[in-house]
Amino acid sequence: MEKSQFIYVTYIRTTPEKLWEAITNPEFIRRYFFGTTHESKWKPGAAWRMVTPDGRVCDAGEVLECEPHRKLVLKWRHELDPEMSAEGYSRMTYVLEQHGSSVKFTVTHEMDKPGSKLIESVSSGWPPILASLKSLLETGESLEETRHWPEGL
Amino acid sequence: MEKIEHVYETYIRTTPEKLWAAITQPEFTRQYWGGGENVSTWKQGAKWQHHSNDAQHTVRMTGQVVESVPPKLLVLTWADPADLADESRVSFELEPMEDLVRLKVVHGQFKPGSTMAGKVMGGWPRVLASLKSLLETGEALNVWAGRSCGK
Numbered sequence: 155m156e157k158s159q160f161i162y163v164t165y166i167r168t169t170p171e172k173l174w175e176a177i178t179n180p181e182f183i184r185r186y187f188f189g190t191t192h193e194s195k196w197k198p199g200a201a202w203r204m205v206t207p208d209g210r211v212c213d214a215g216e217v218l219e220c221e222p223h224r225k226l227v228l229k230w231r232h233e234l235d236p237e238m239s240a241e242g243y244s245r246m247t248y249v250l251e252q253h254g255s256s257v258k259f260t261v262t263h264e265m266d267k268p269g270s271k272l273i274e275s276v277s278s279g280w281p282p283i284l285a286s287l288k289s290l291l292e293t294g295e296s297l298e299e300t301r302h303w304p305e306g307l
Numbered sequence: 308m309e310k311i312e313h314v315y316e317t318y319i320r321t322t323p324e325k326l327w328a329a330i331t332q333p334e335f336t337r338q339y340w341g342g343g344e345n346v347s348t349w350k351q352g353a354k355w356q357h358h359s360n361d362a363q364h365t366v367r368m369t370g371q372v373v374e375s376v377p378p379k380l381l382v383l384t385w386a387d388p389a390d391l392a393d394e395s396r397v398s399f400e401l402e403p404m405e406d407l408v409r410l411k412v413v414h415g416q417f418k419p420g421s422t423m424a425g426k427v428m429g430g431w432p433r434v435l436a437s438l439k440s441l442l443e444t445g446e447a448l449n450v451w452a453g454r455s456c457g458k
Binding site (some may be wrong): 162165166167194253254255256258281282284285286288289292293297298299 | 318432
C-alpha cells in the first residue's frame with residue numbers, strides 16, 4: 155500500500171541515555187518543541203498527548219513500543235485541524251543508535267495512505283525541532299525559534 | 308522512471324557568510340566532510356573537486372558550478388570521477404533567519420539506473436550533522452570511522 159512518509163537522520167554528540175531523557179522528559183521537550191508539553195508514562199499502551207501552552211491538545215495517541223535508550227513508537231493523531239484529524243492515526247518512530255561518540259537518531263513519521271496532509275505538515279515541522287534538539291544537547295541551548303508556540307496558531 | 312530526490316534541511320546557529328565559507332573552503336570542509344576538501348573558485352562554470360586531505364589529493368567527487376550566489380545559493384553538478392556519466396545535481400540554499408541559517412540541500416536529477424543515489428543517502432546526514440556541530444561547538448563529529456565521503 156502506498157504510504158506517506160517522512161524520514162530524518164541526524165547525528166548528535168551525546169549518549170543514548172541523554173538523548174532518551176531529552177525526548178521523554180517534558181522539561182526538555184518544551185525547549186525545542188515550540189513550548190508544548192508532552193504527557194505520557196512512556197510505556198507500551200500508555201496514552202500520549204501534546205498540549206499547547208494555552209492548554210489545547212494539539213496531537214494525541216498512544217505509545218506502541220518503548221525500549222528505553224533505543225526505540226520509541228507512537229500512534230499519533232492531530233487534534234486541532236479537522237482535515238488532518240480526519241486522516242486518523244499516523245505512526246512516529248524514534249530510533250537511537252550509538253555511533254562512536256555520537257548517537258545516530260532516526261525519526262520516521264508515516265501514514266498508511268498517499269498524500270497525507272499530516273505528514274506534509276510535520277515534514278516542515280520536524281527539521282527545526284530536530285535541529286534545535288541537537289543544539290540543546292551539544293551547546294546547552296535550544297534554537298530560539300523553537301522555544302515558543304507560534305502566535306496566532 | 309522513479310524520480311529520486313534527496314532533500315535535507317537543517318538549522319544552524321551561525322551566519323550565512325560563515326556557513327558559505329564552511330561549505331566552500333578546504334580548511335573547513337576537511338574538518339567535517341569525511342576528511343575531504345572542497346576546492347574551486349566557485350564561480351559559475353568553474354570546475355570543483357572534493358579530494359582527499361592527504362598528499363595524493365585523490366579526487367572523490369567532481370563537477371561544475373552551475374550557479375553561485377554567495378552566500379545564498381550554490382548549485383553543482385556532481386559525479387564520481389570513475390563514472391562521470393552518472394552525473395547528478397546538488398543545490399545548497401542558505402536562508403538567514405534571525406540568529407540562524409536554514410540550510411536546505413537537494414541532491415537530485417539522478418540518471419536512470421544511477422548508483423550514486425543510493426551511495427549518498429547515508430552520507431549527507433553525516434556531513435550536515437558534522438557541519439552543524441563544527442559551526443555551533445567548534446568541533447566536528449567523528450562520524451566517518453571506516454568510511455570515506457560519498458560511499
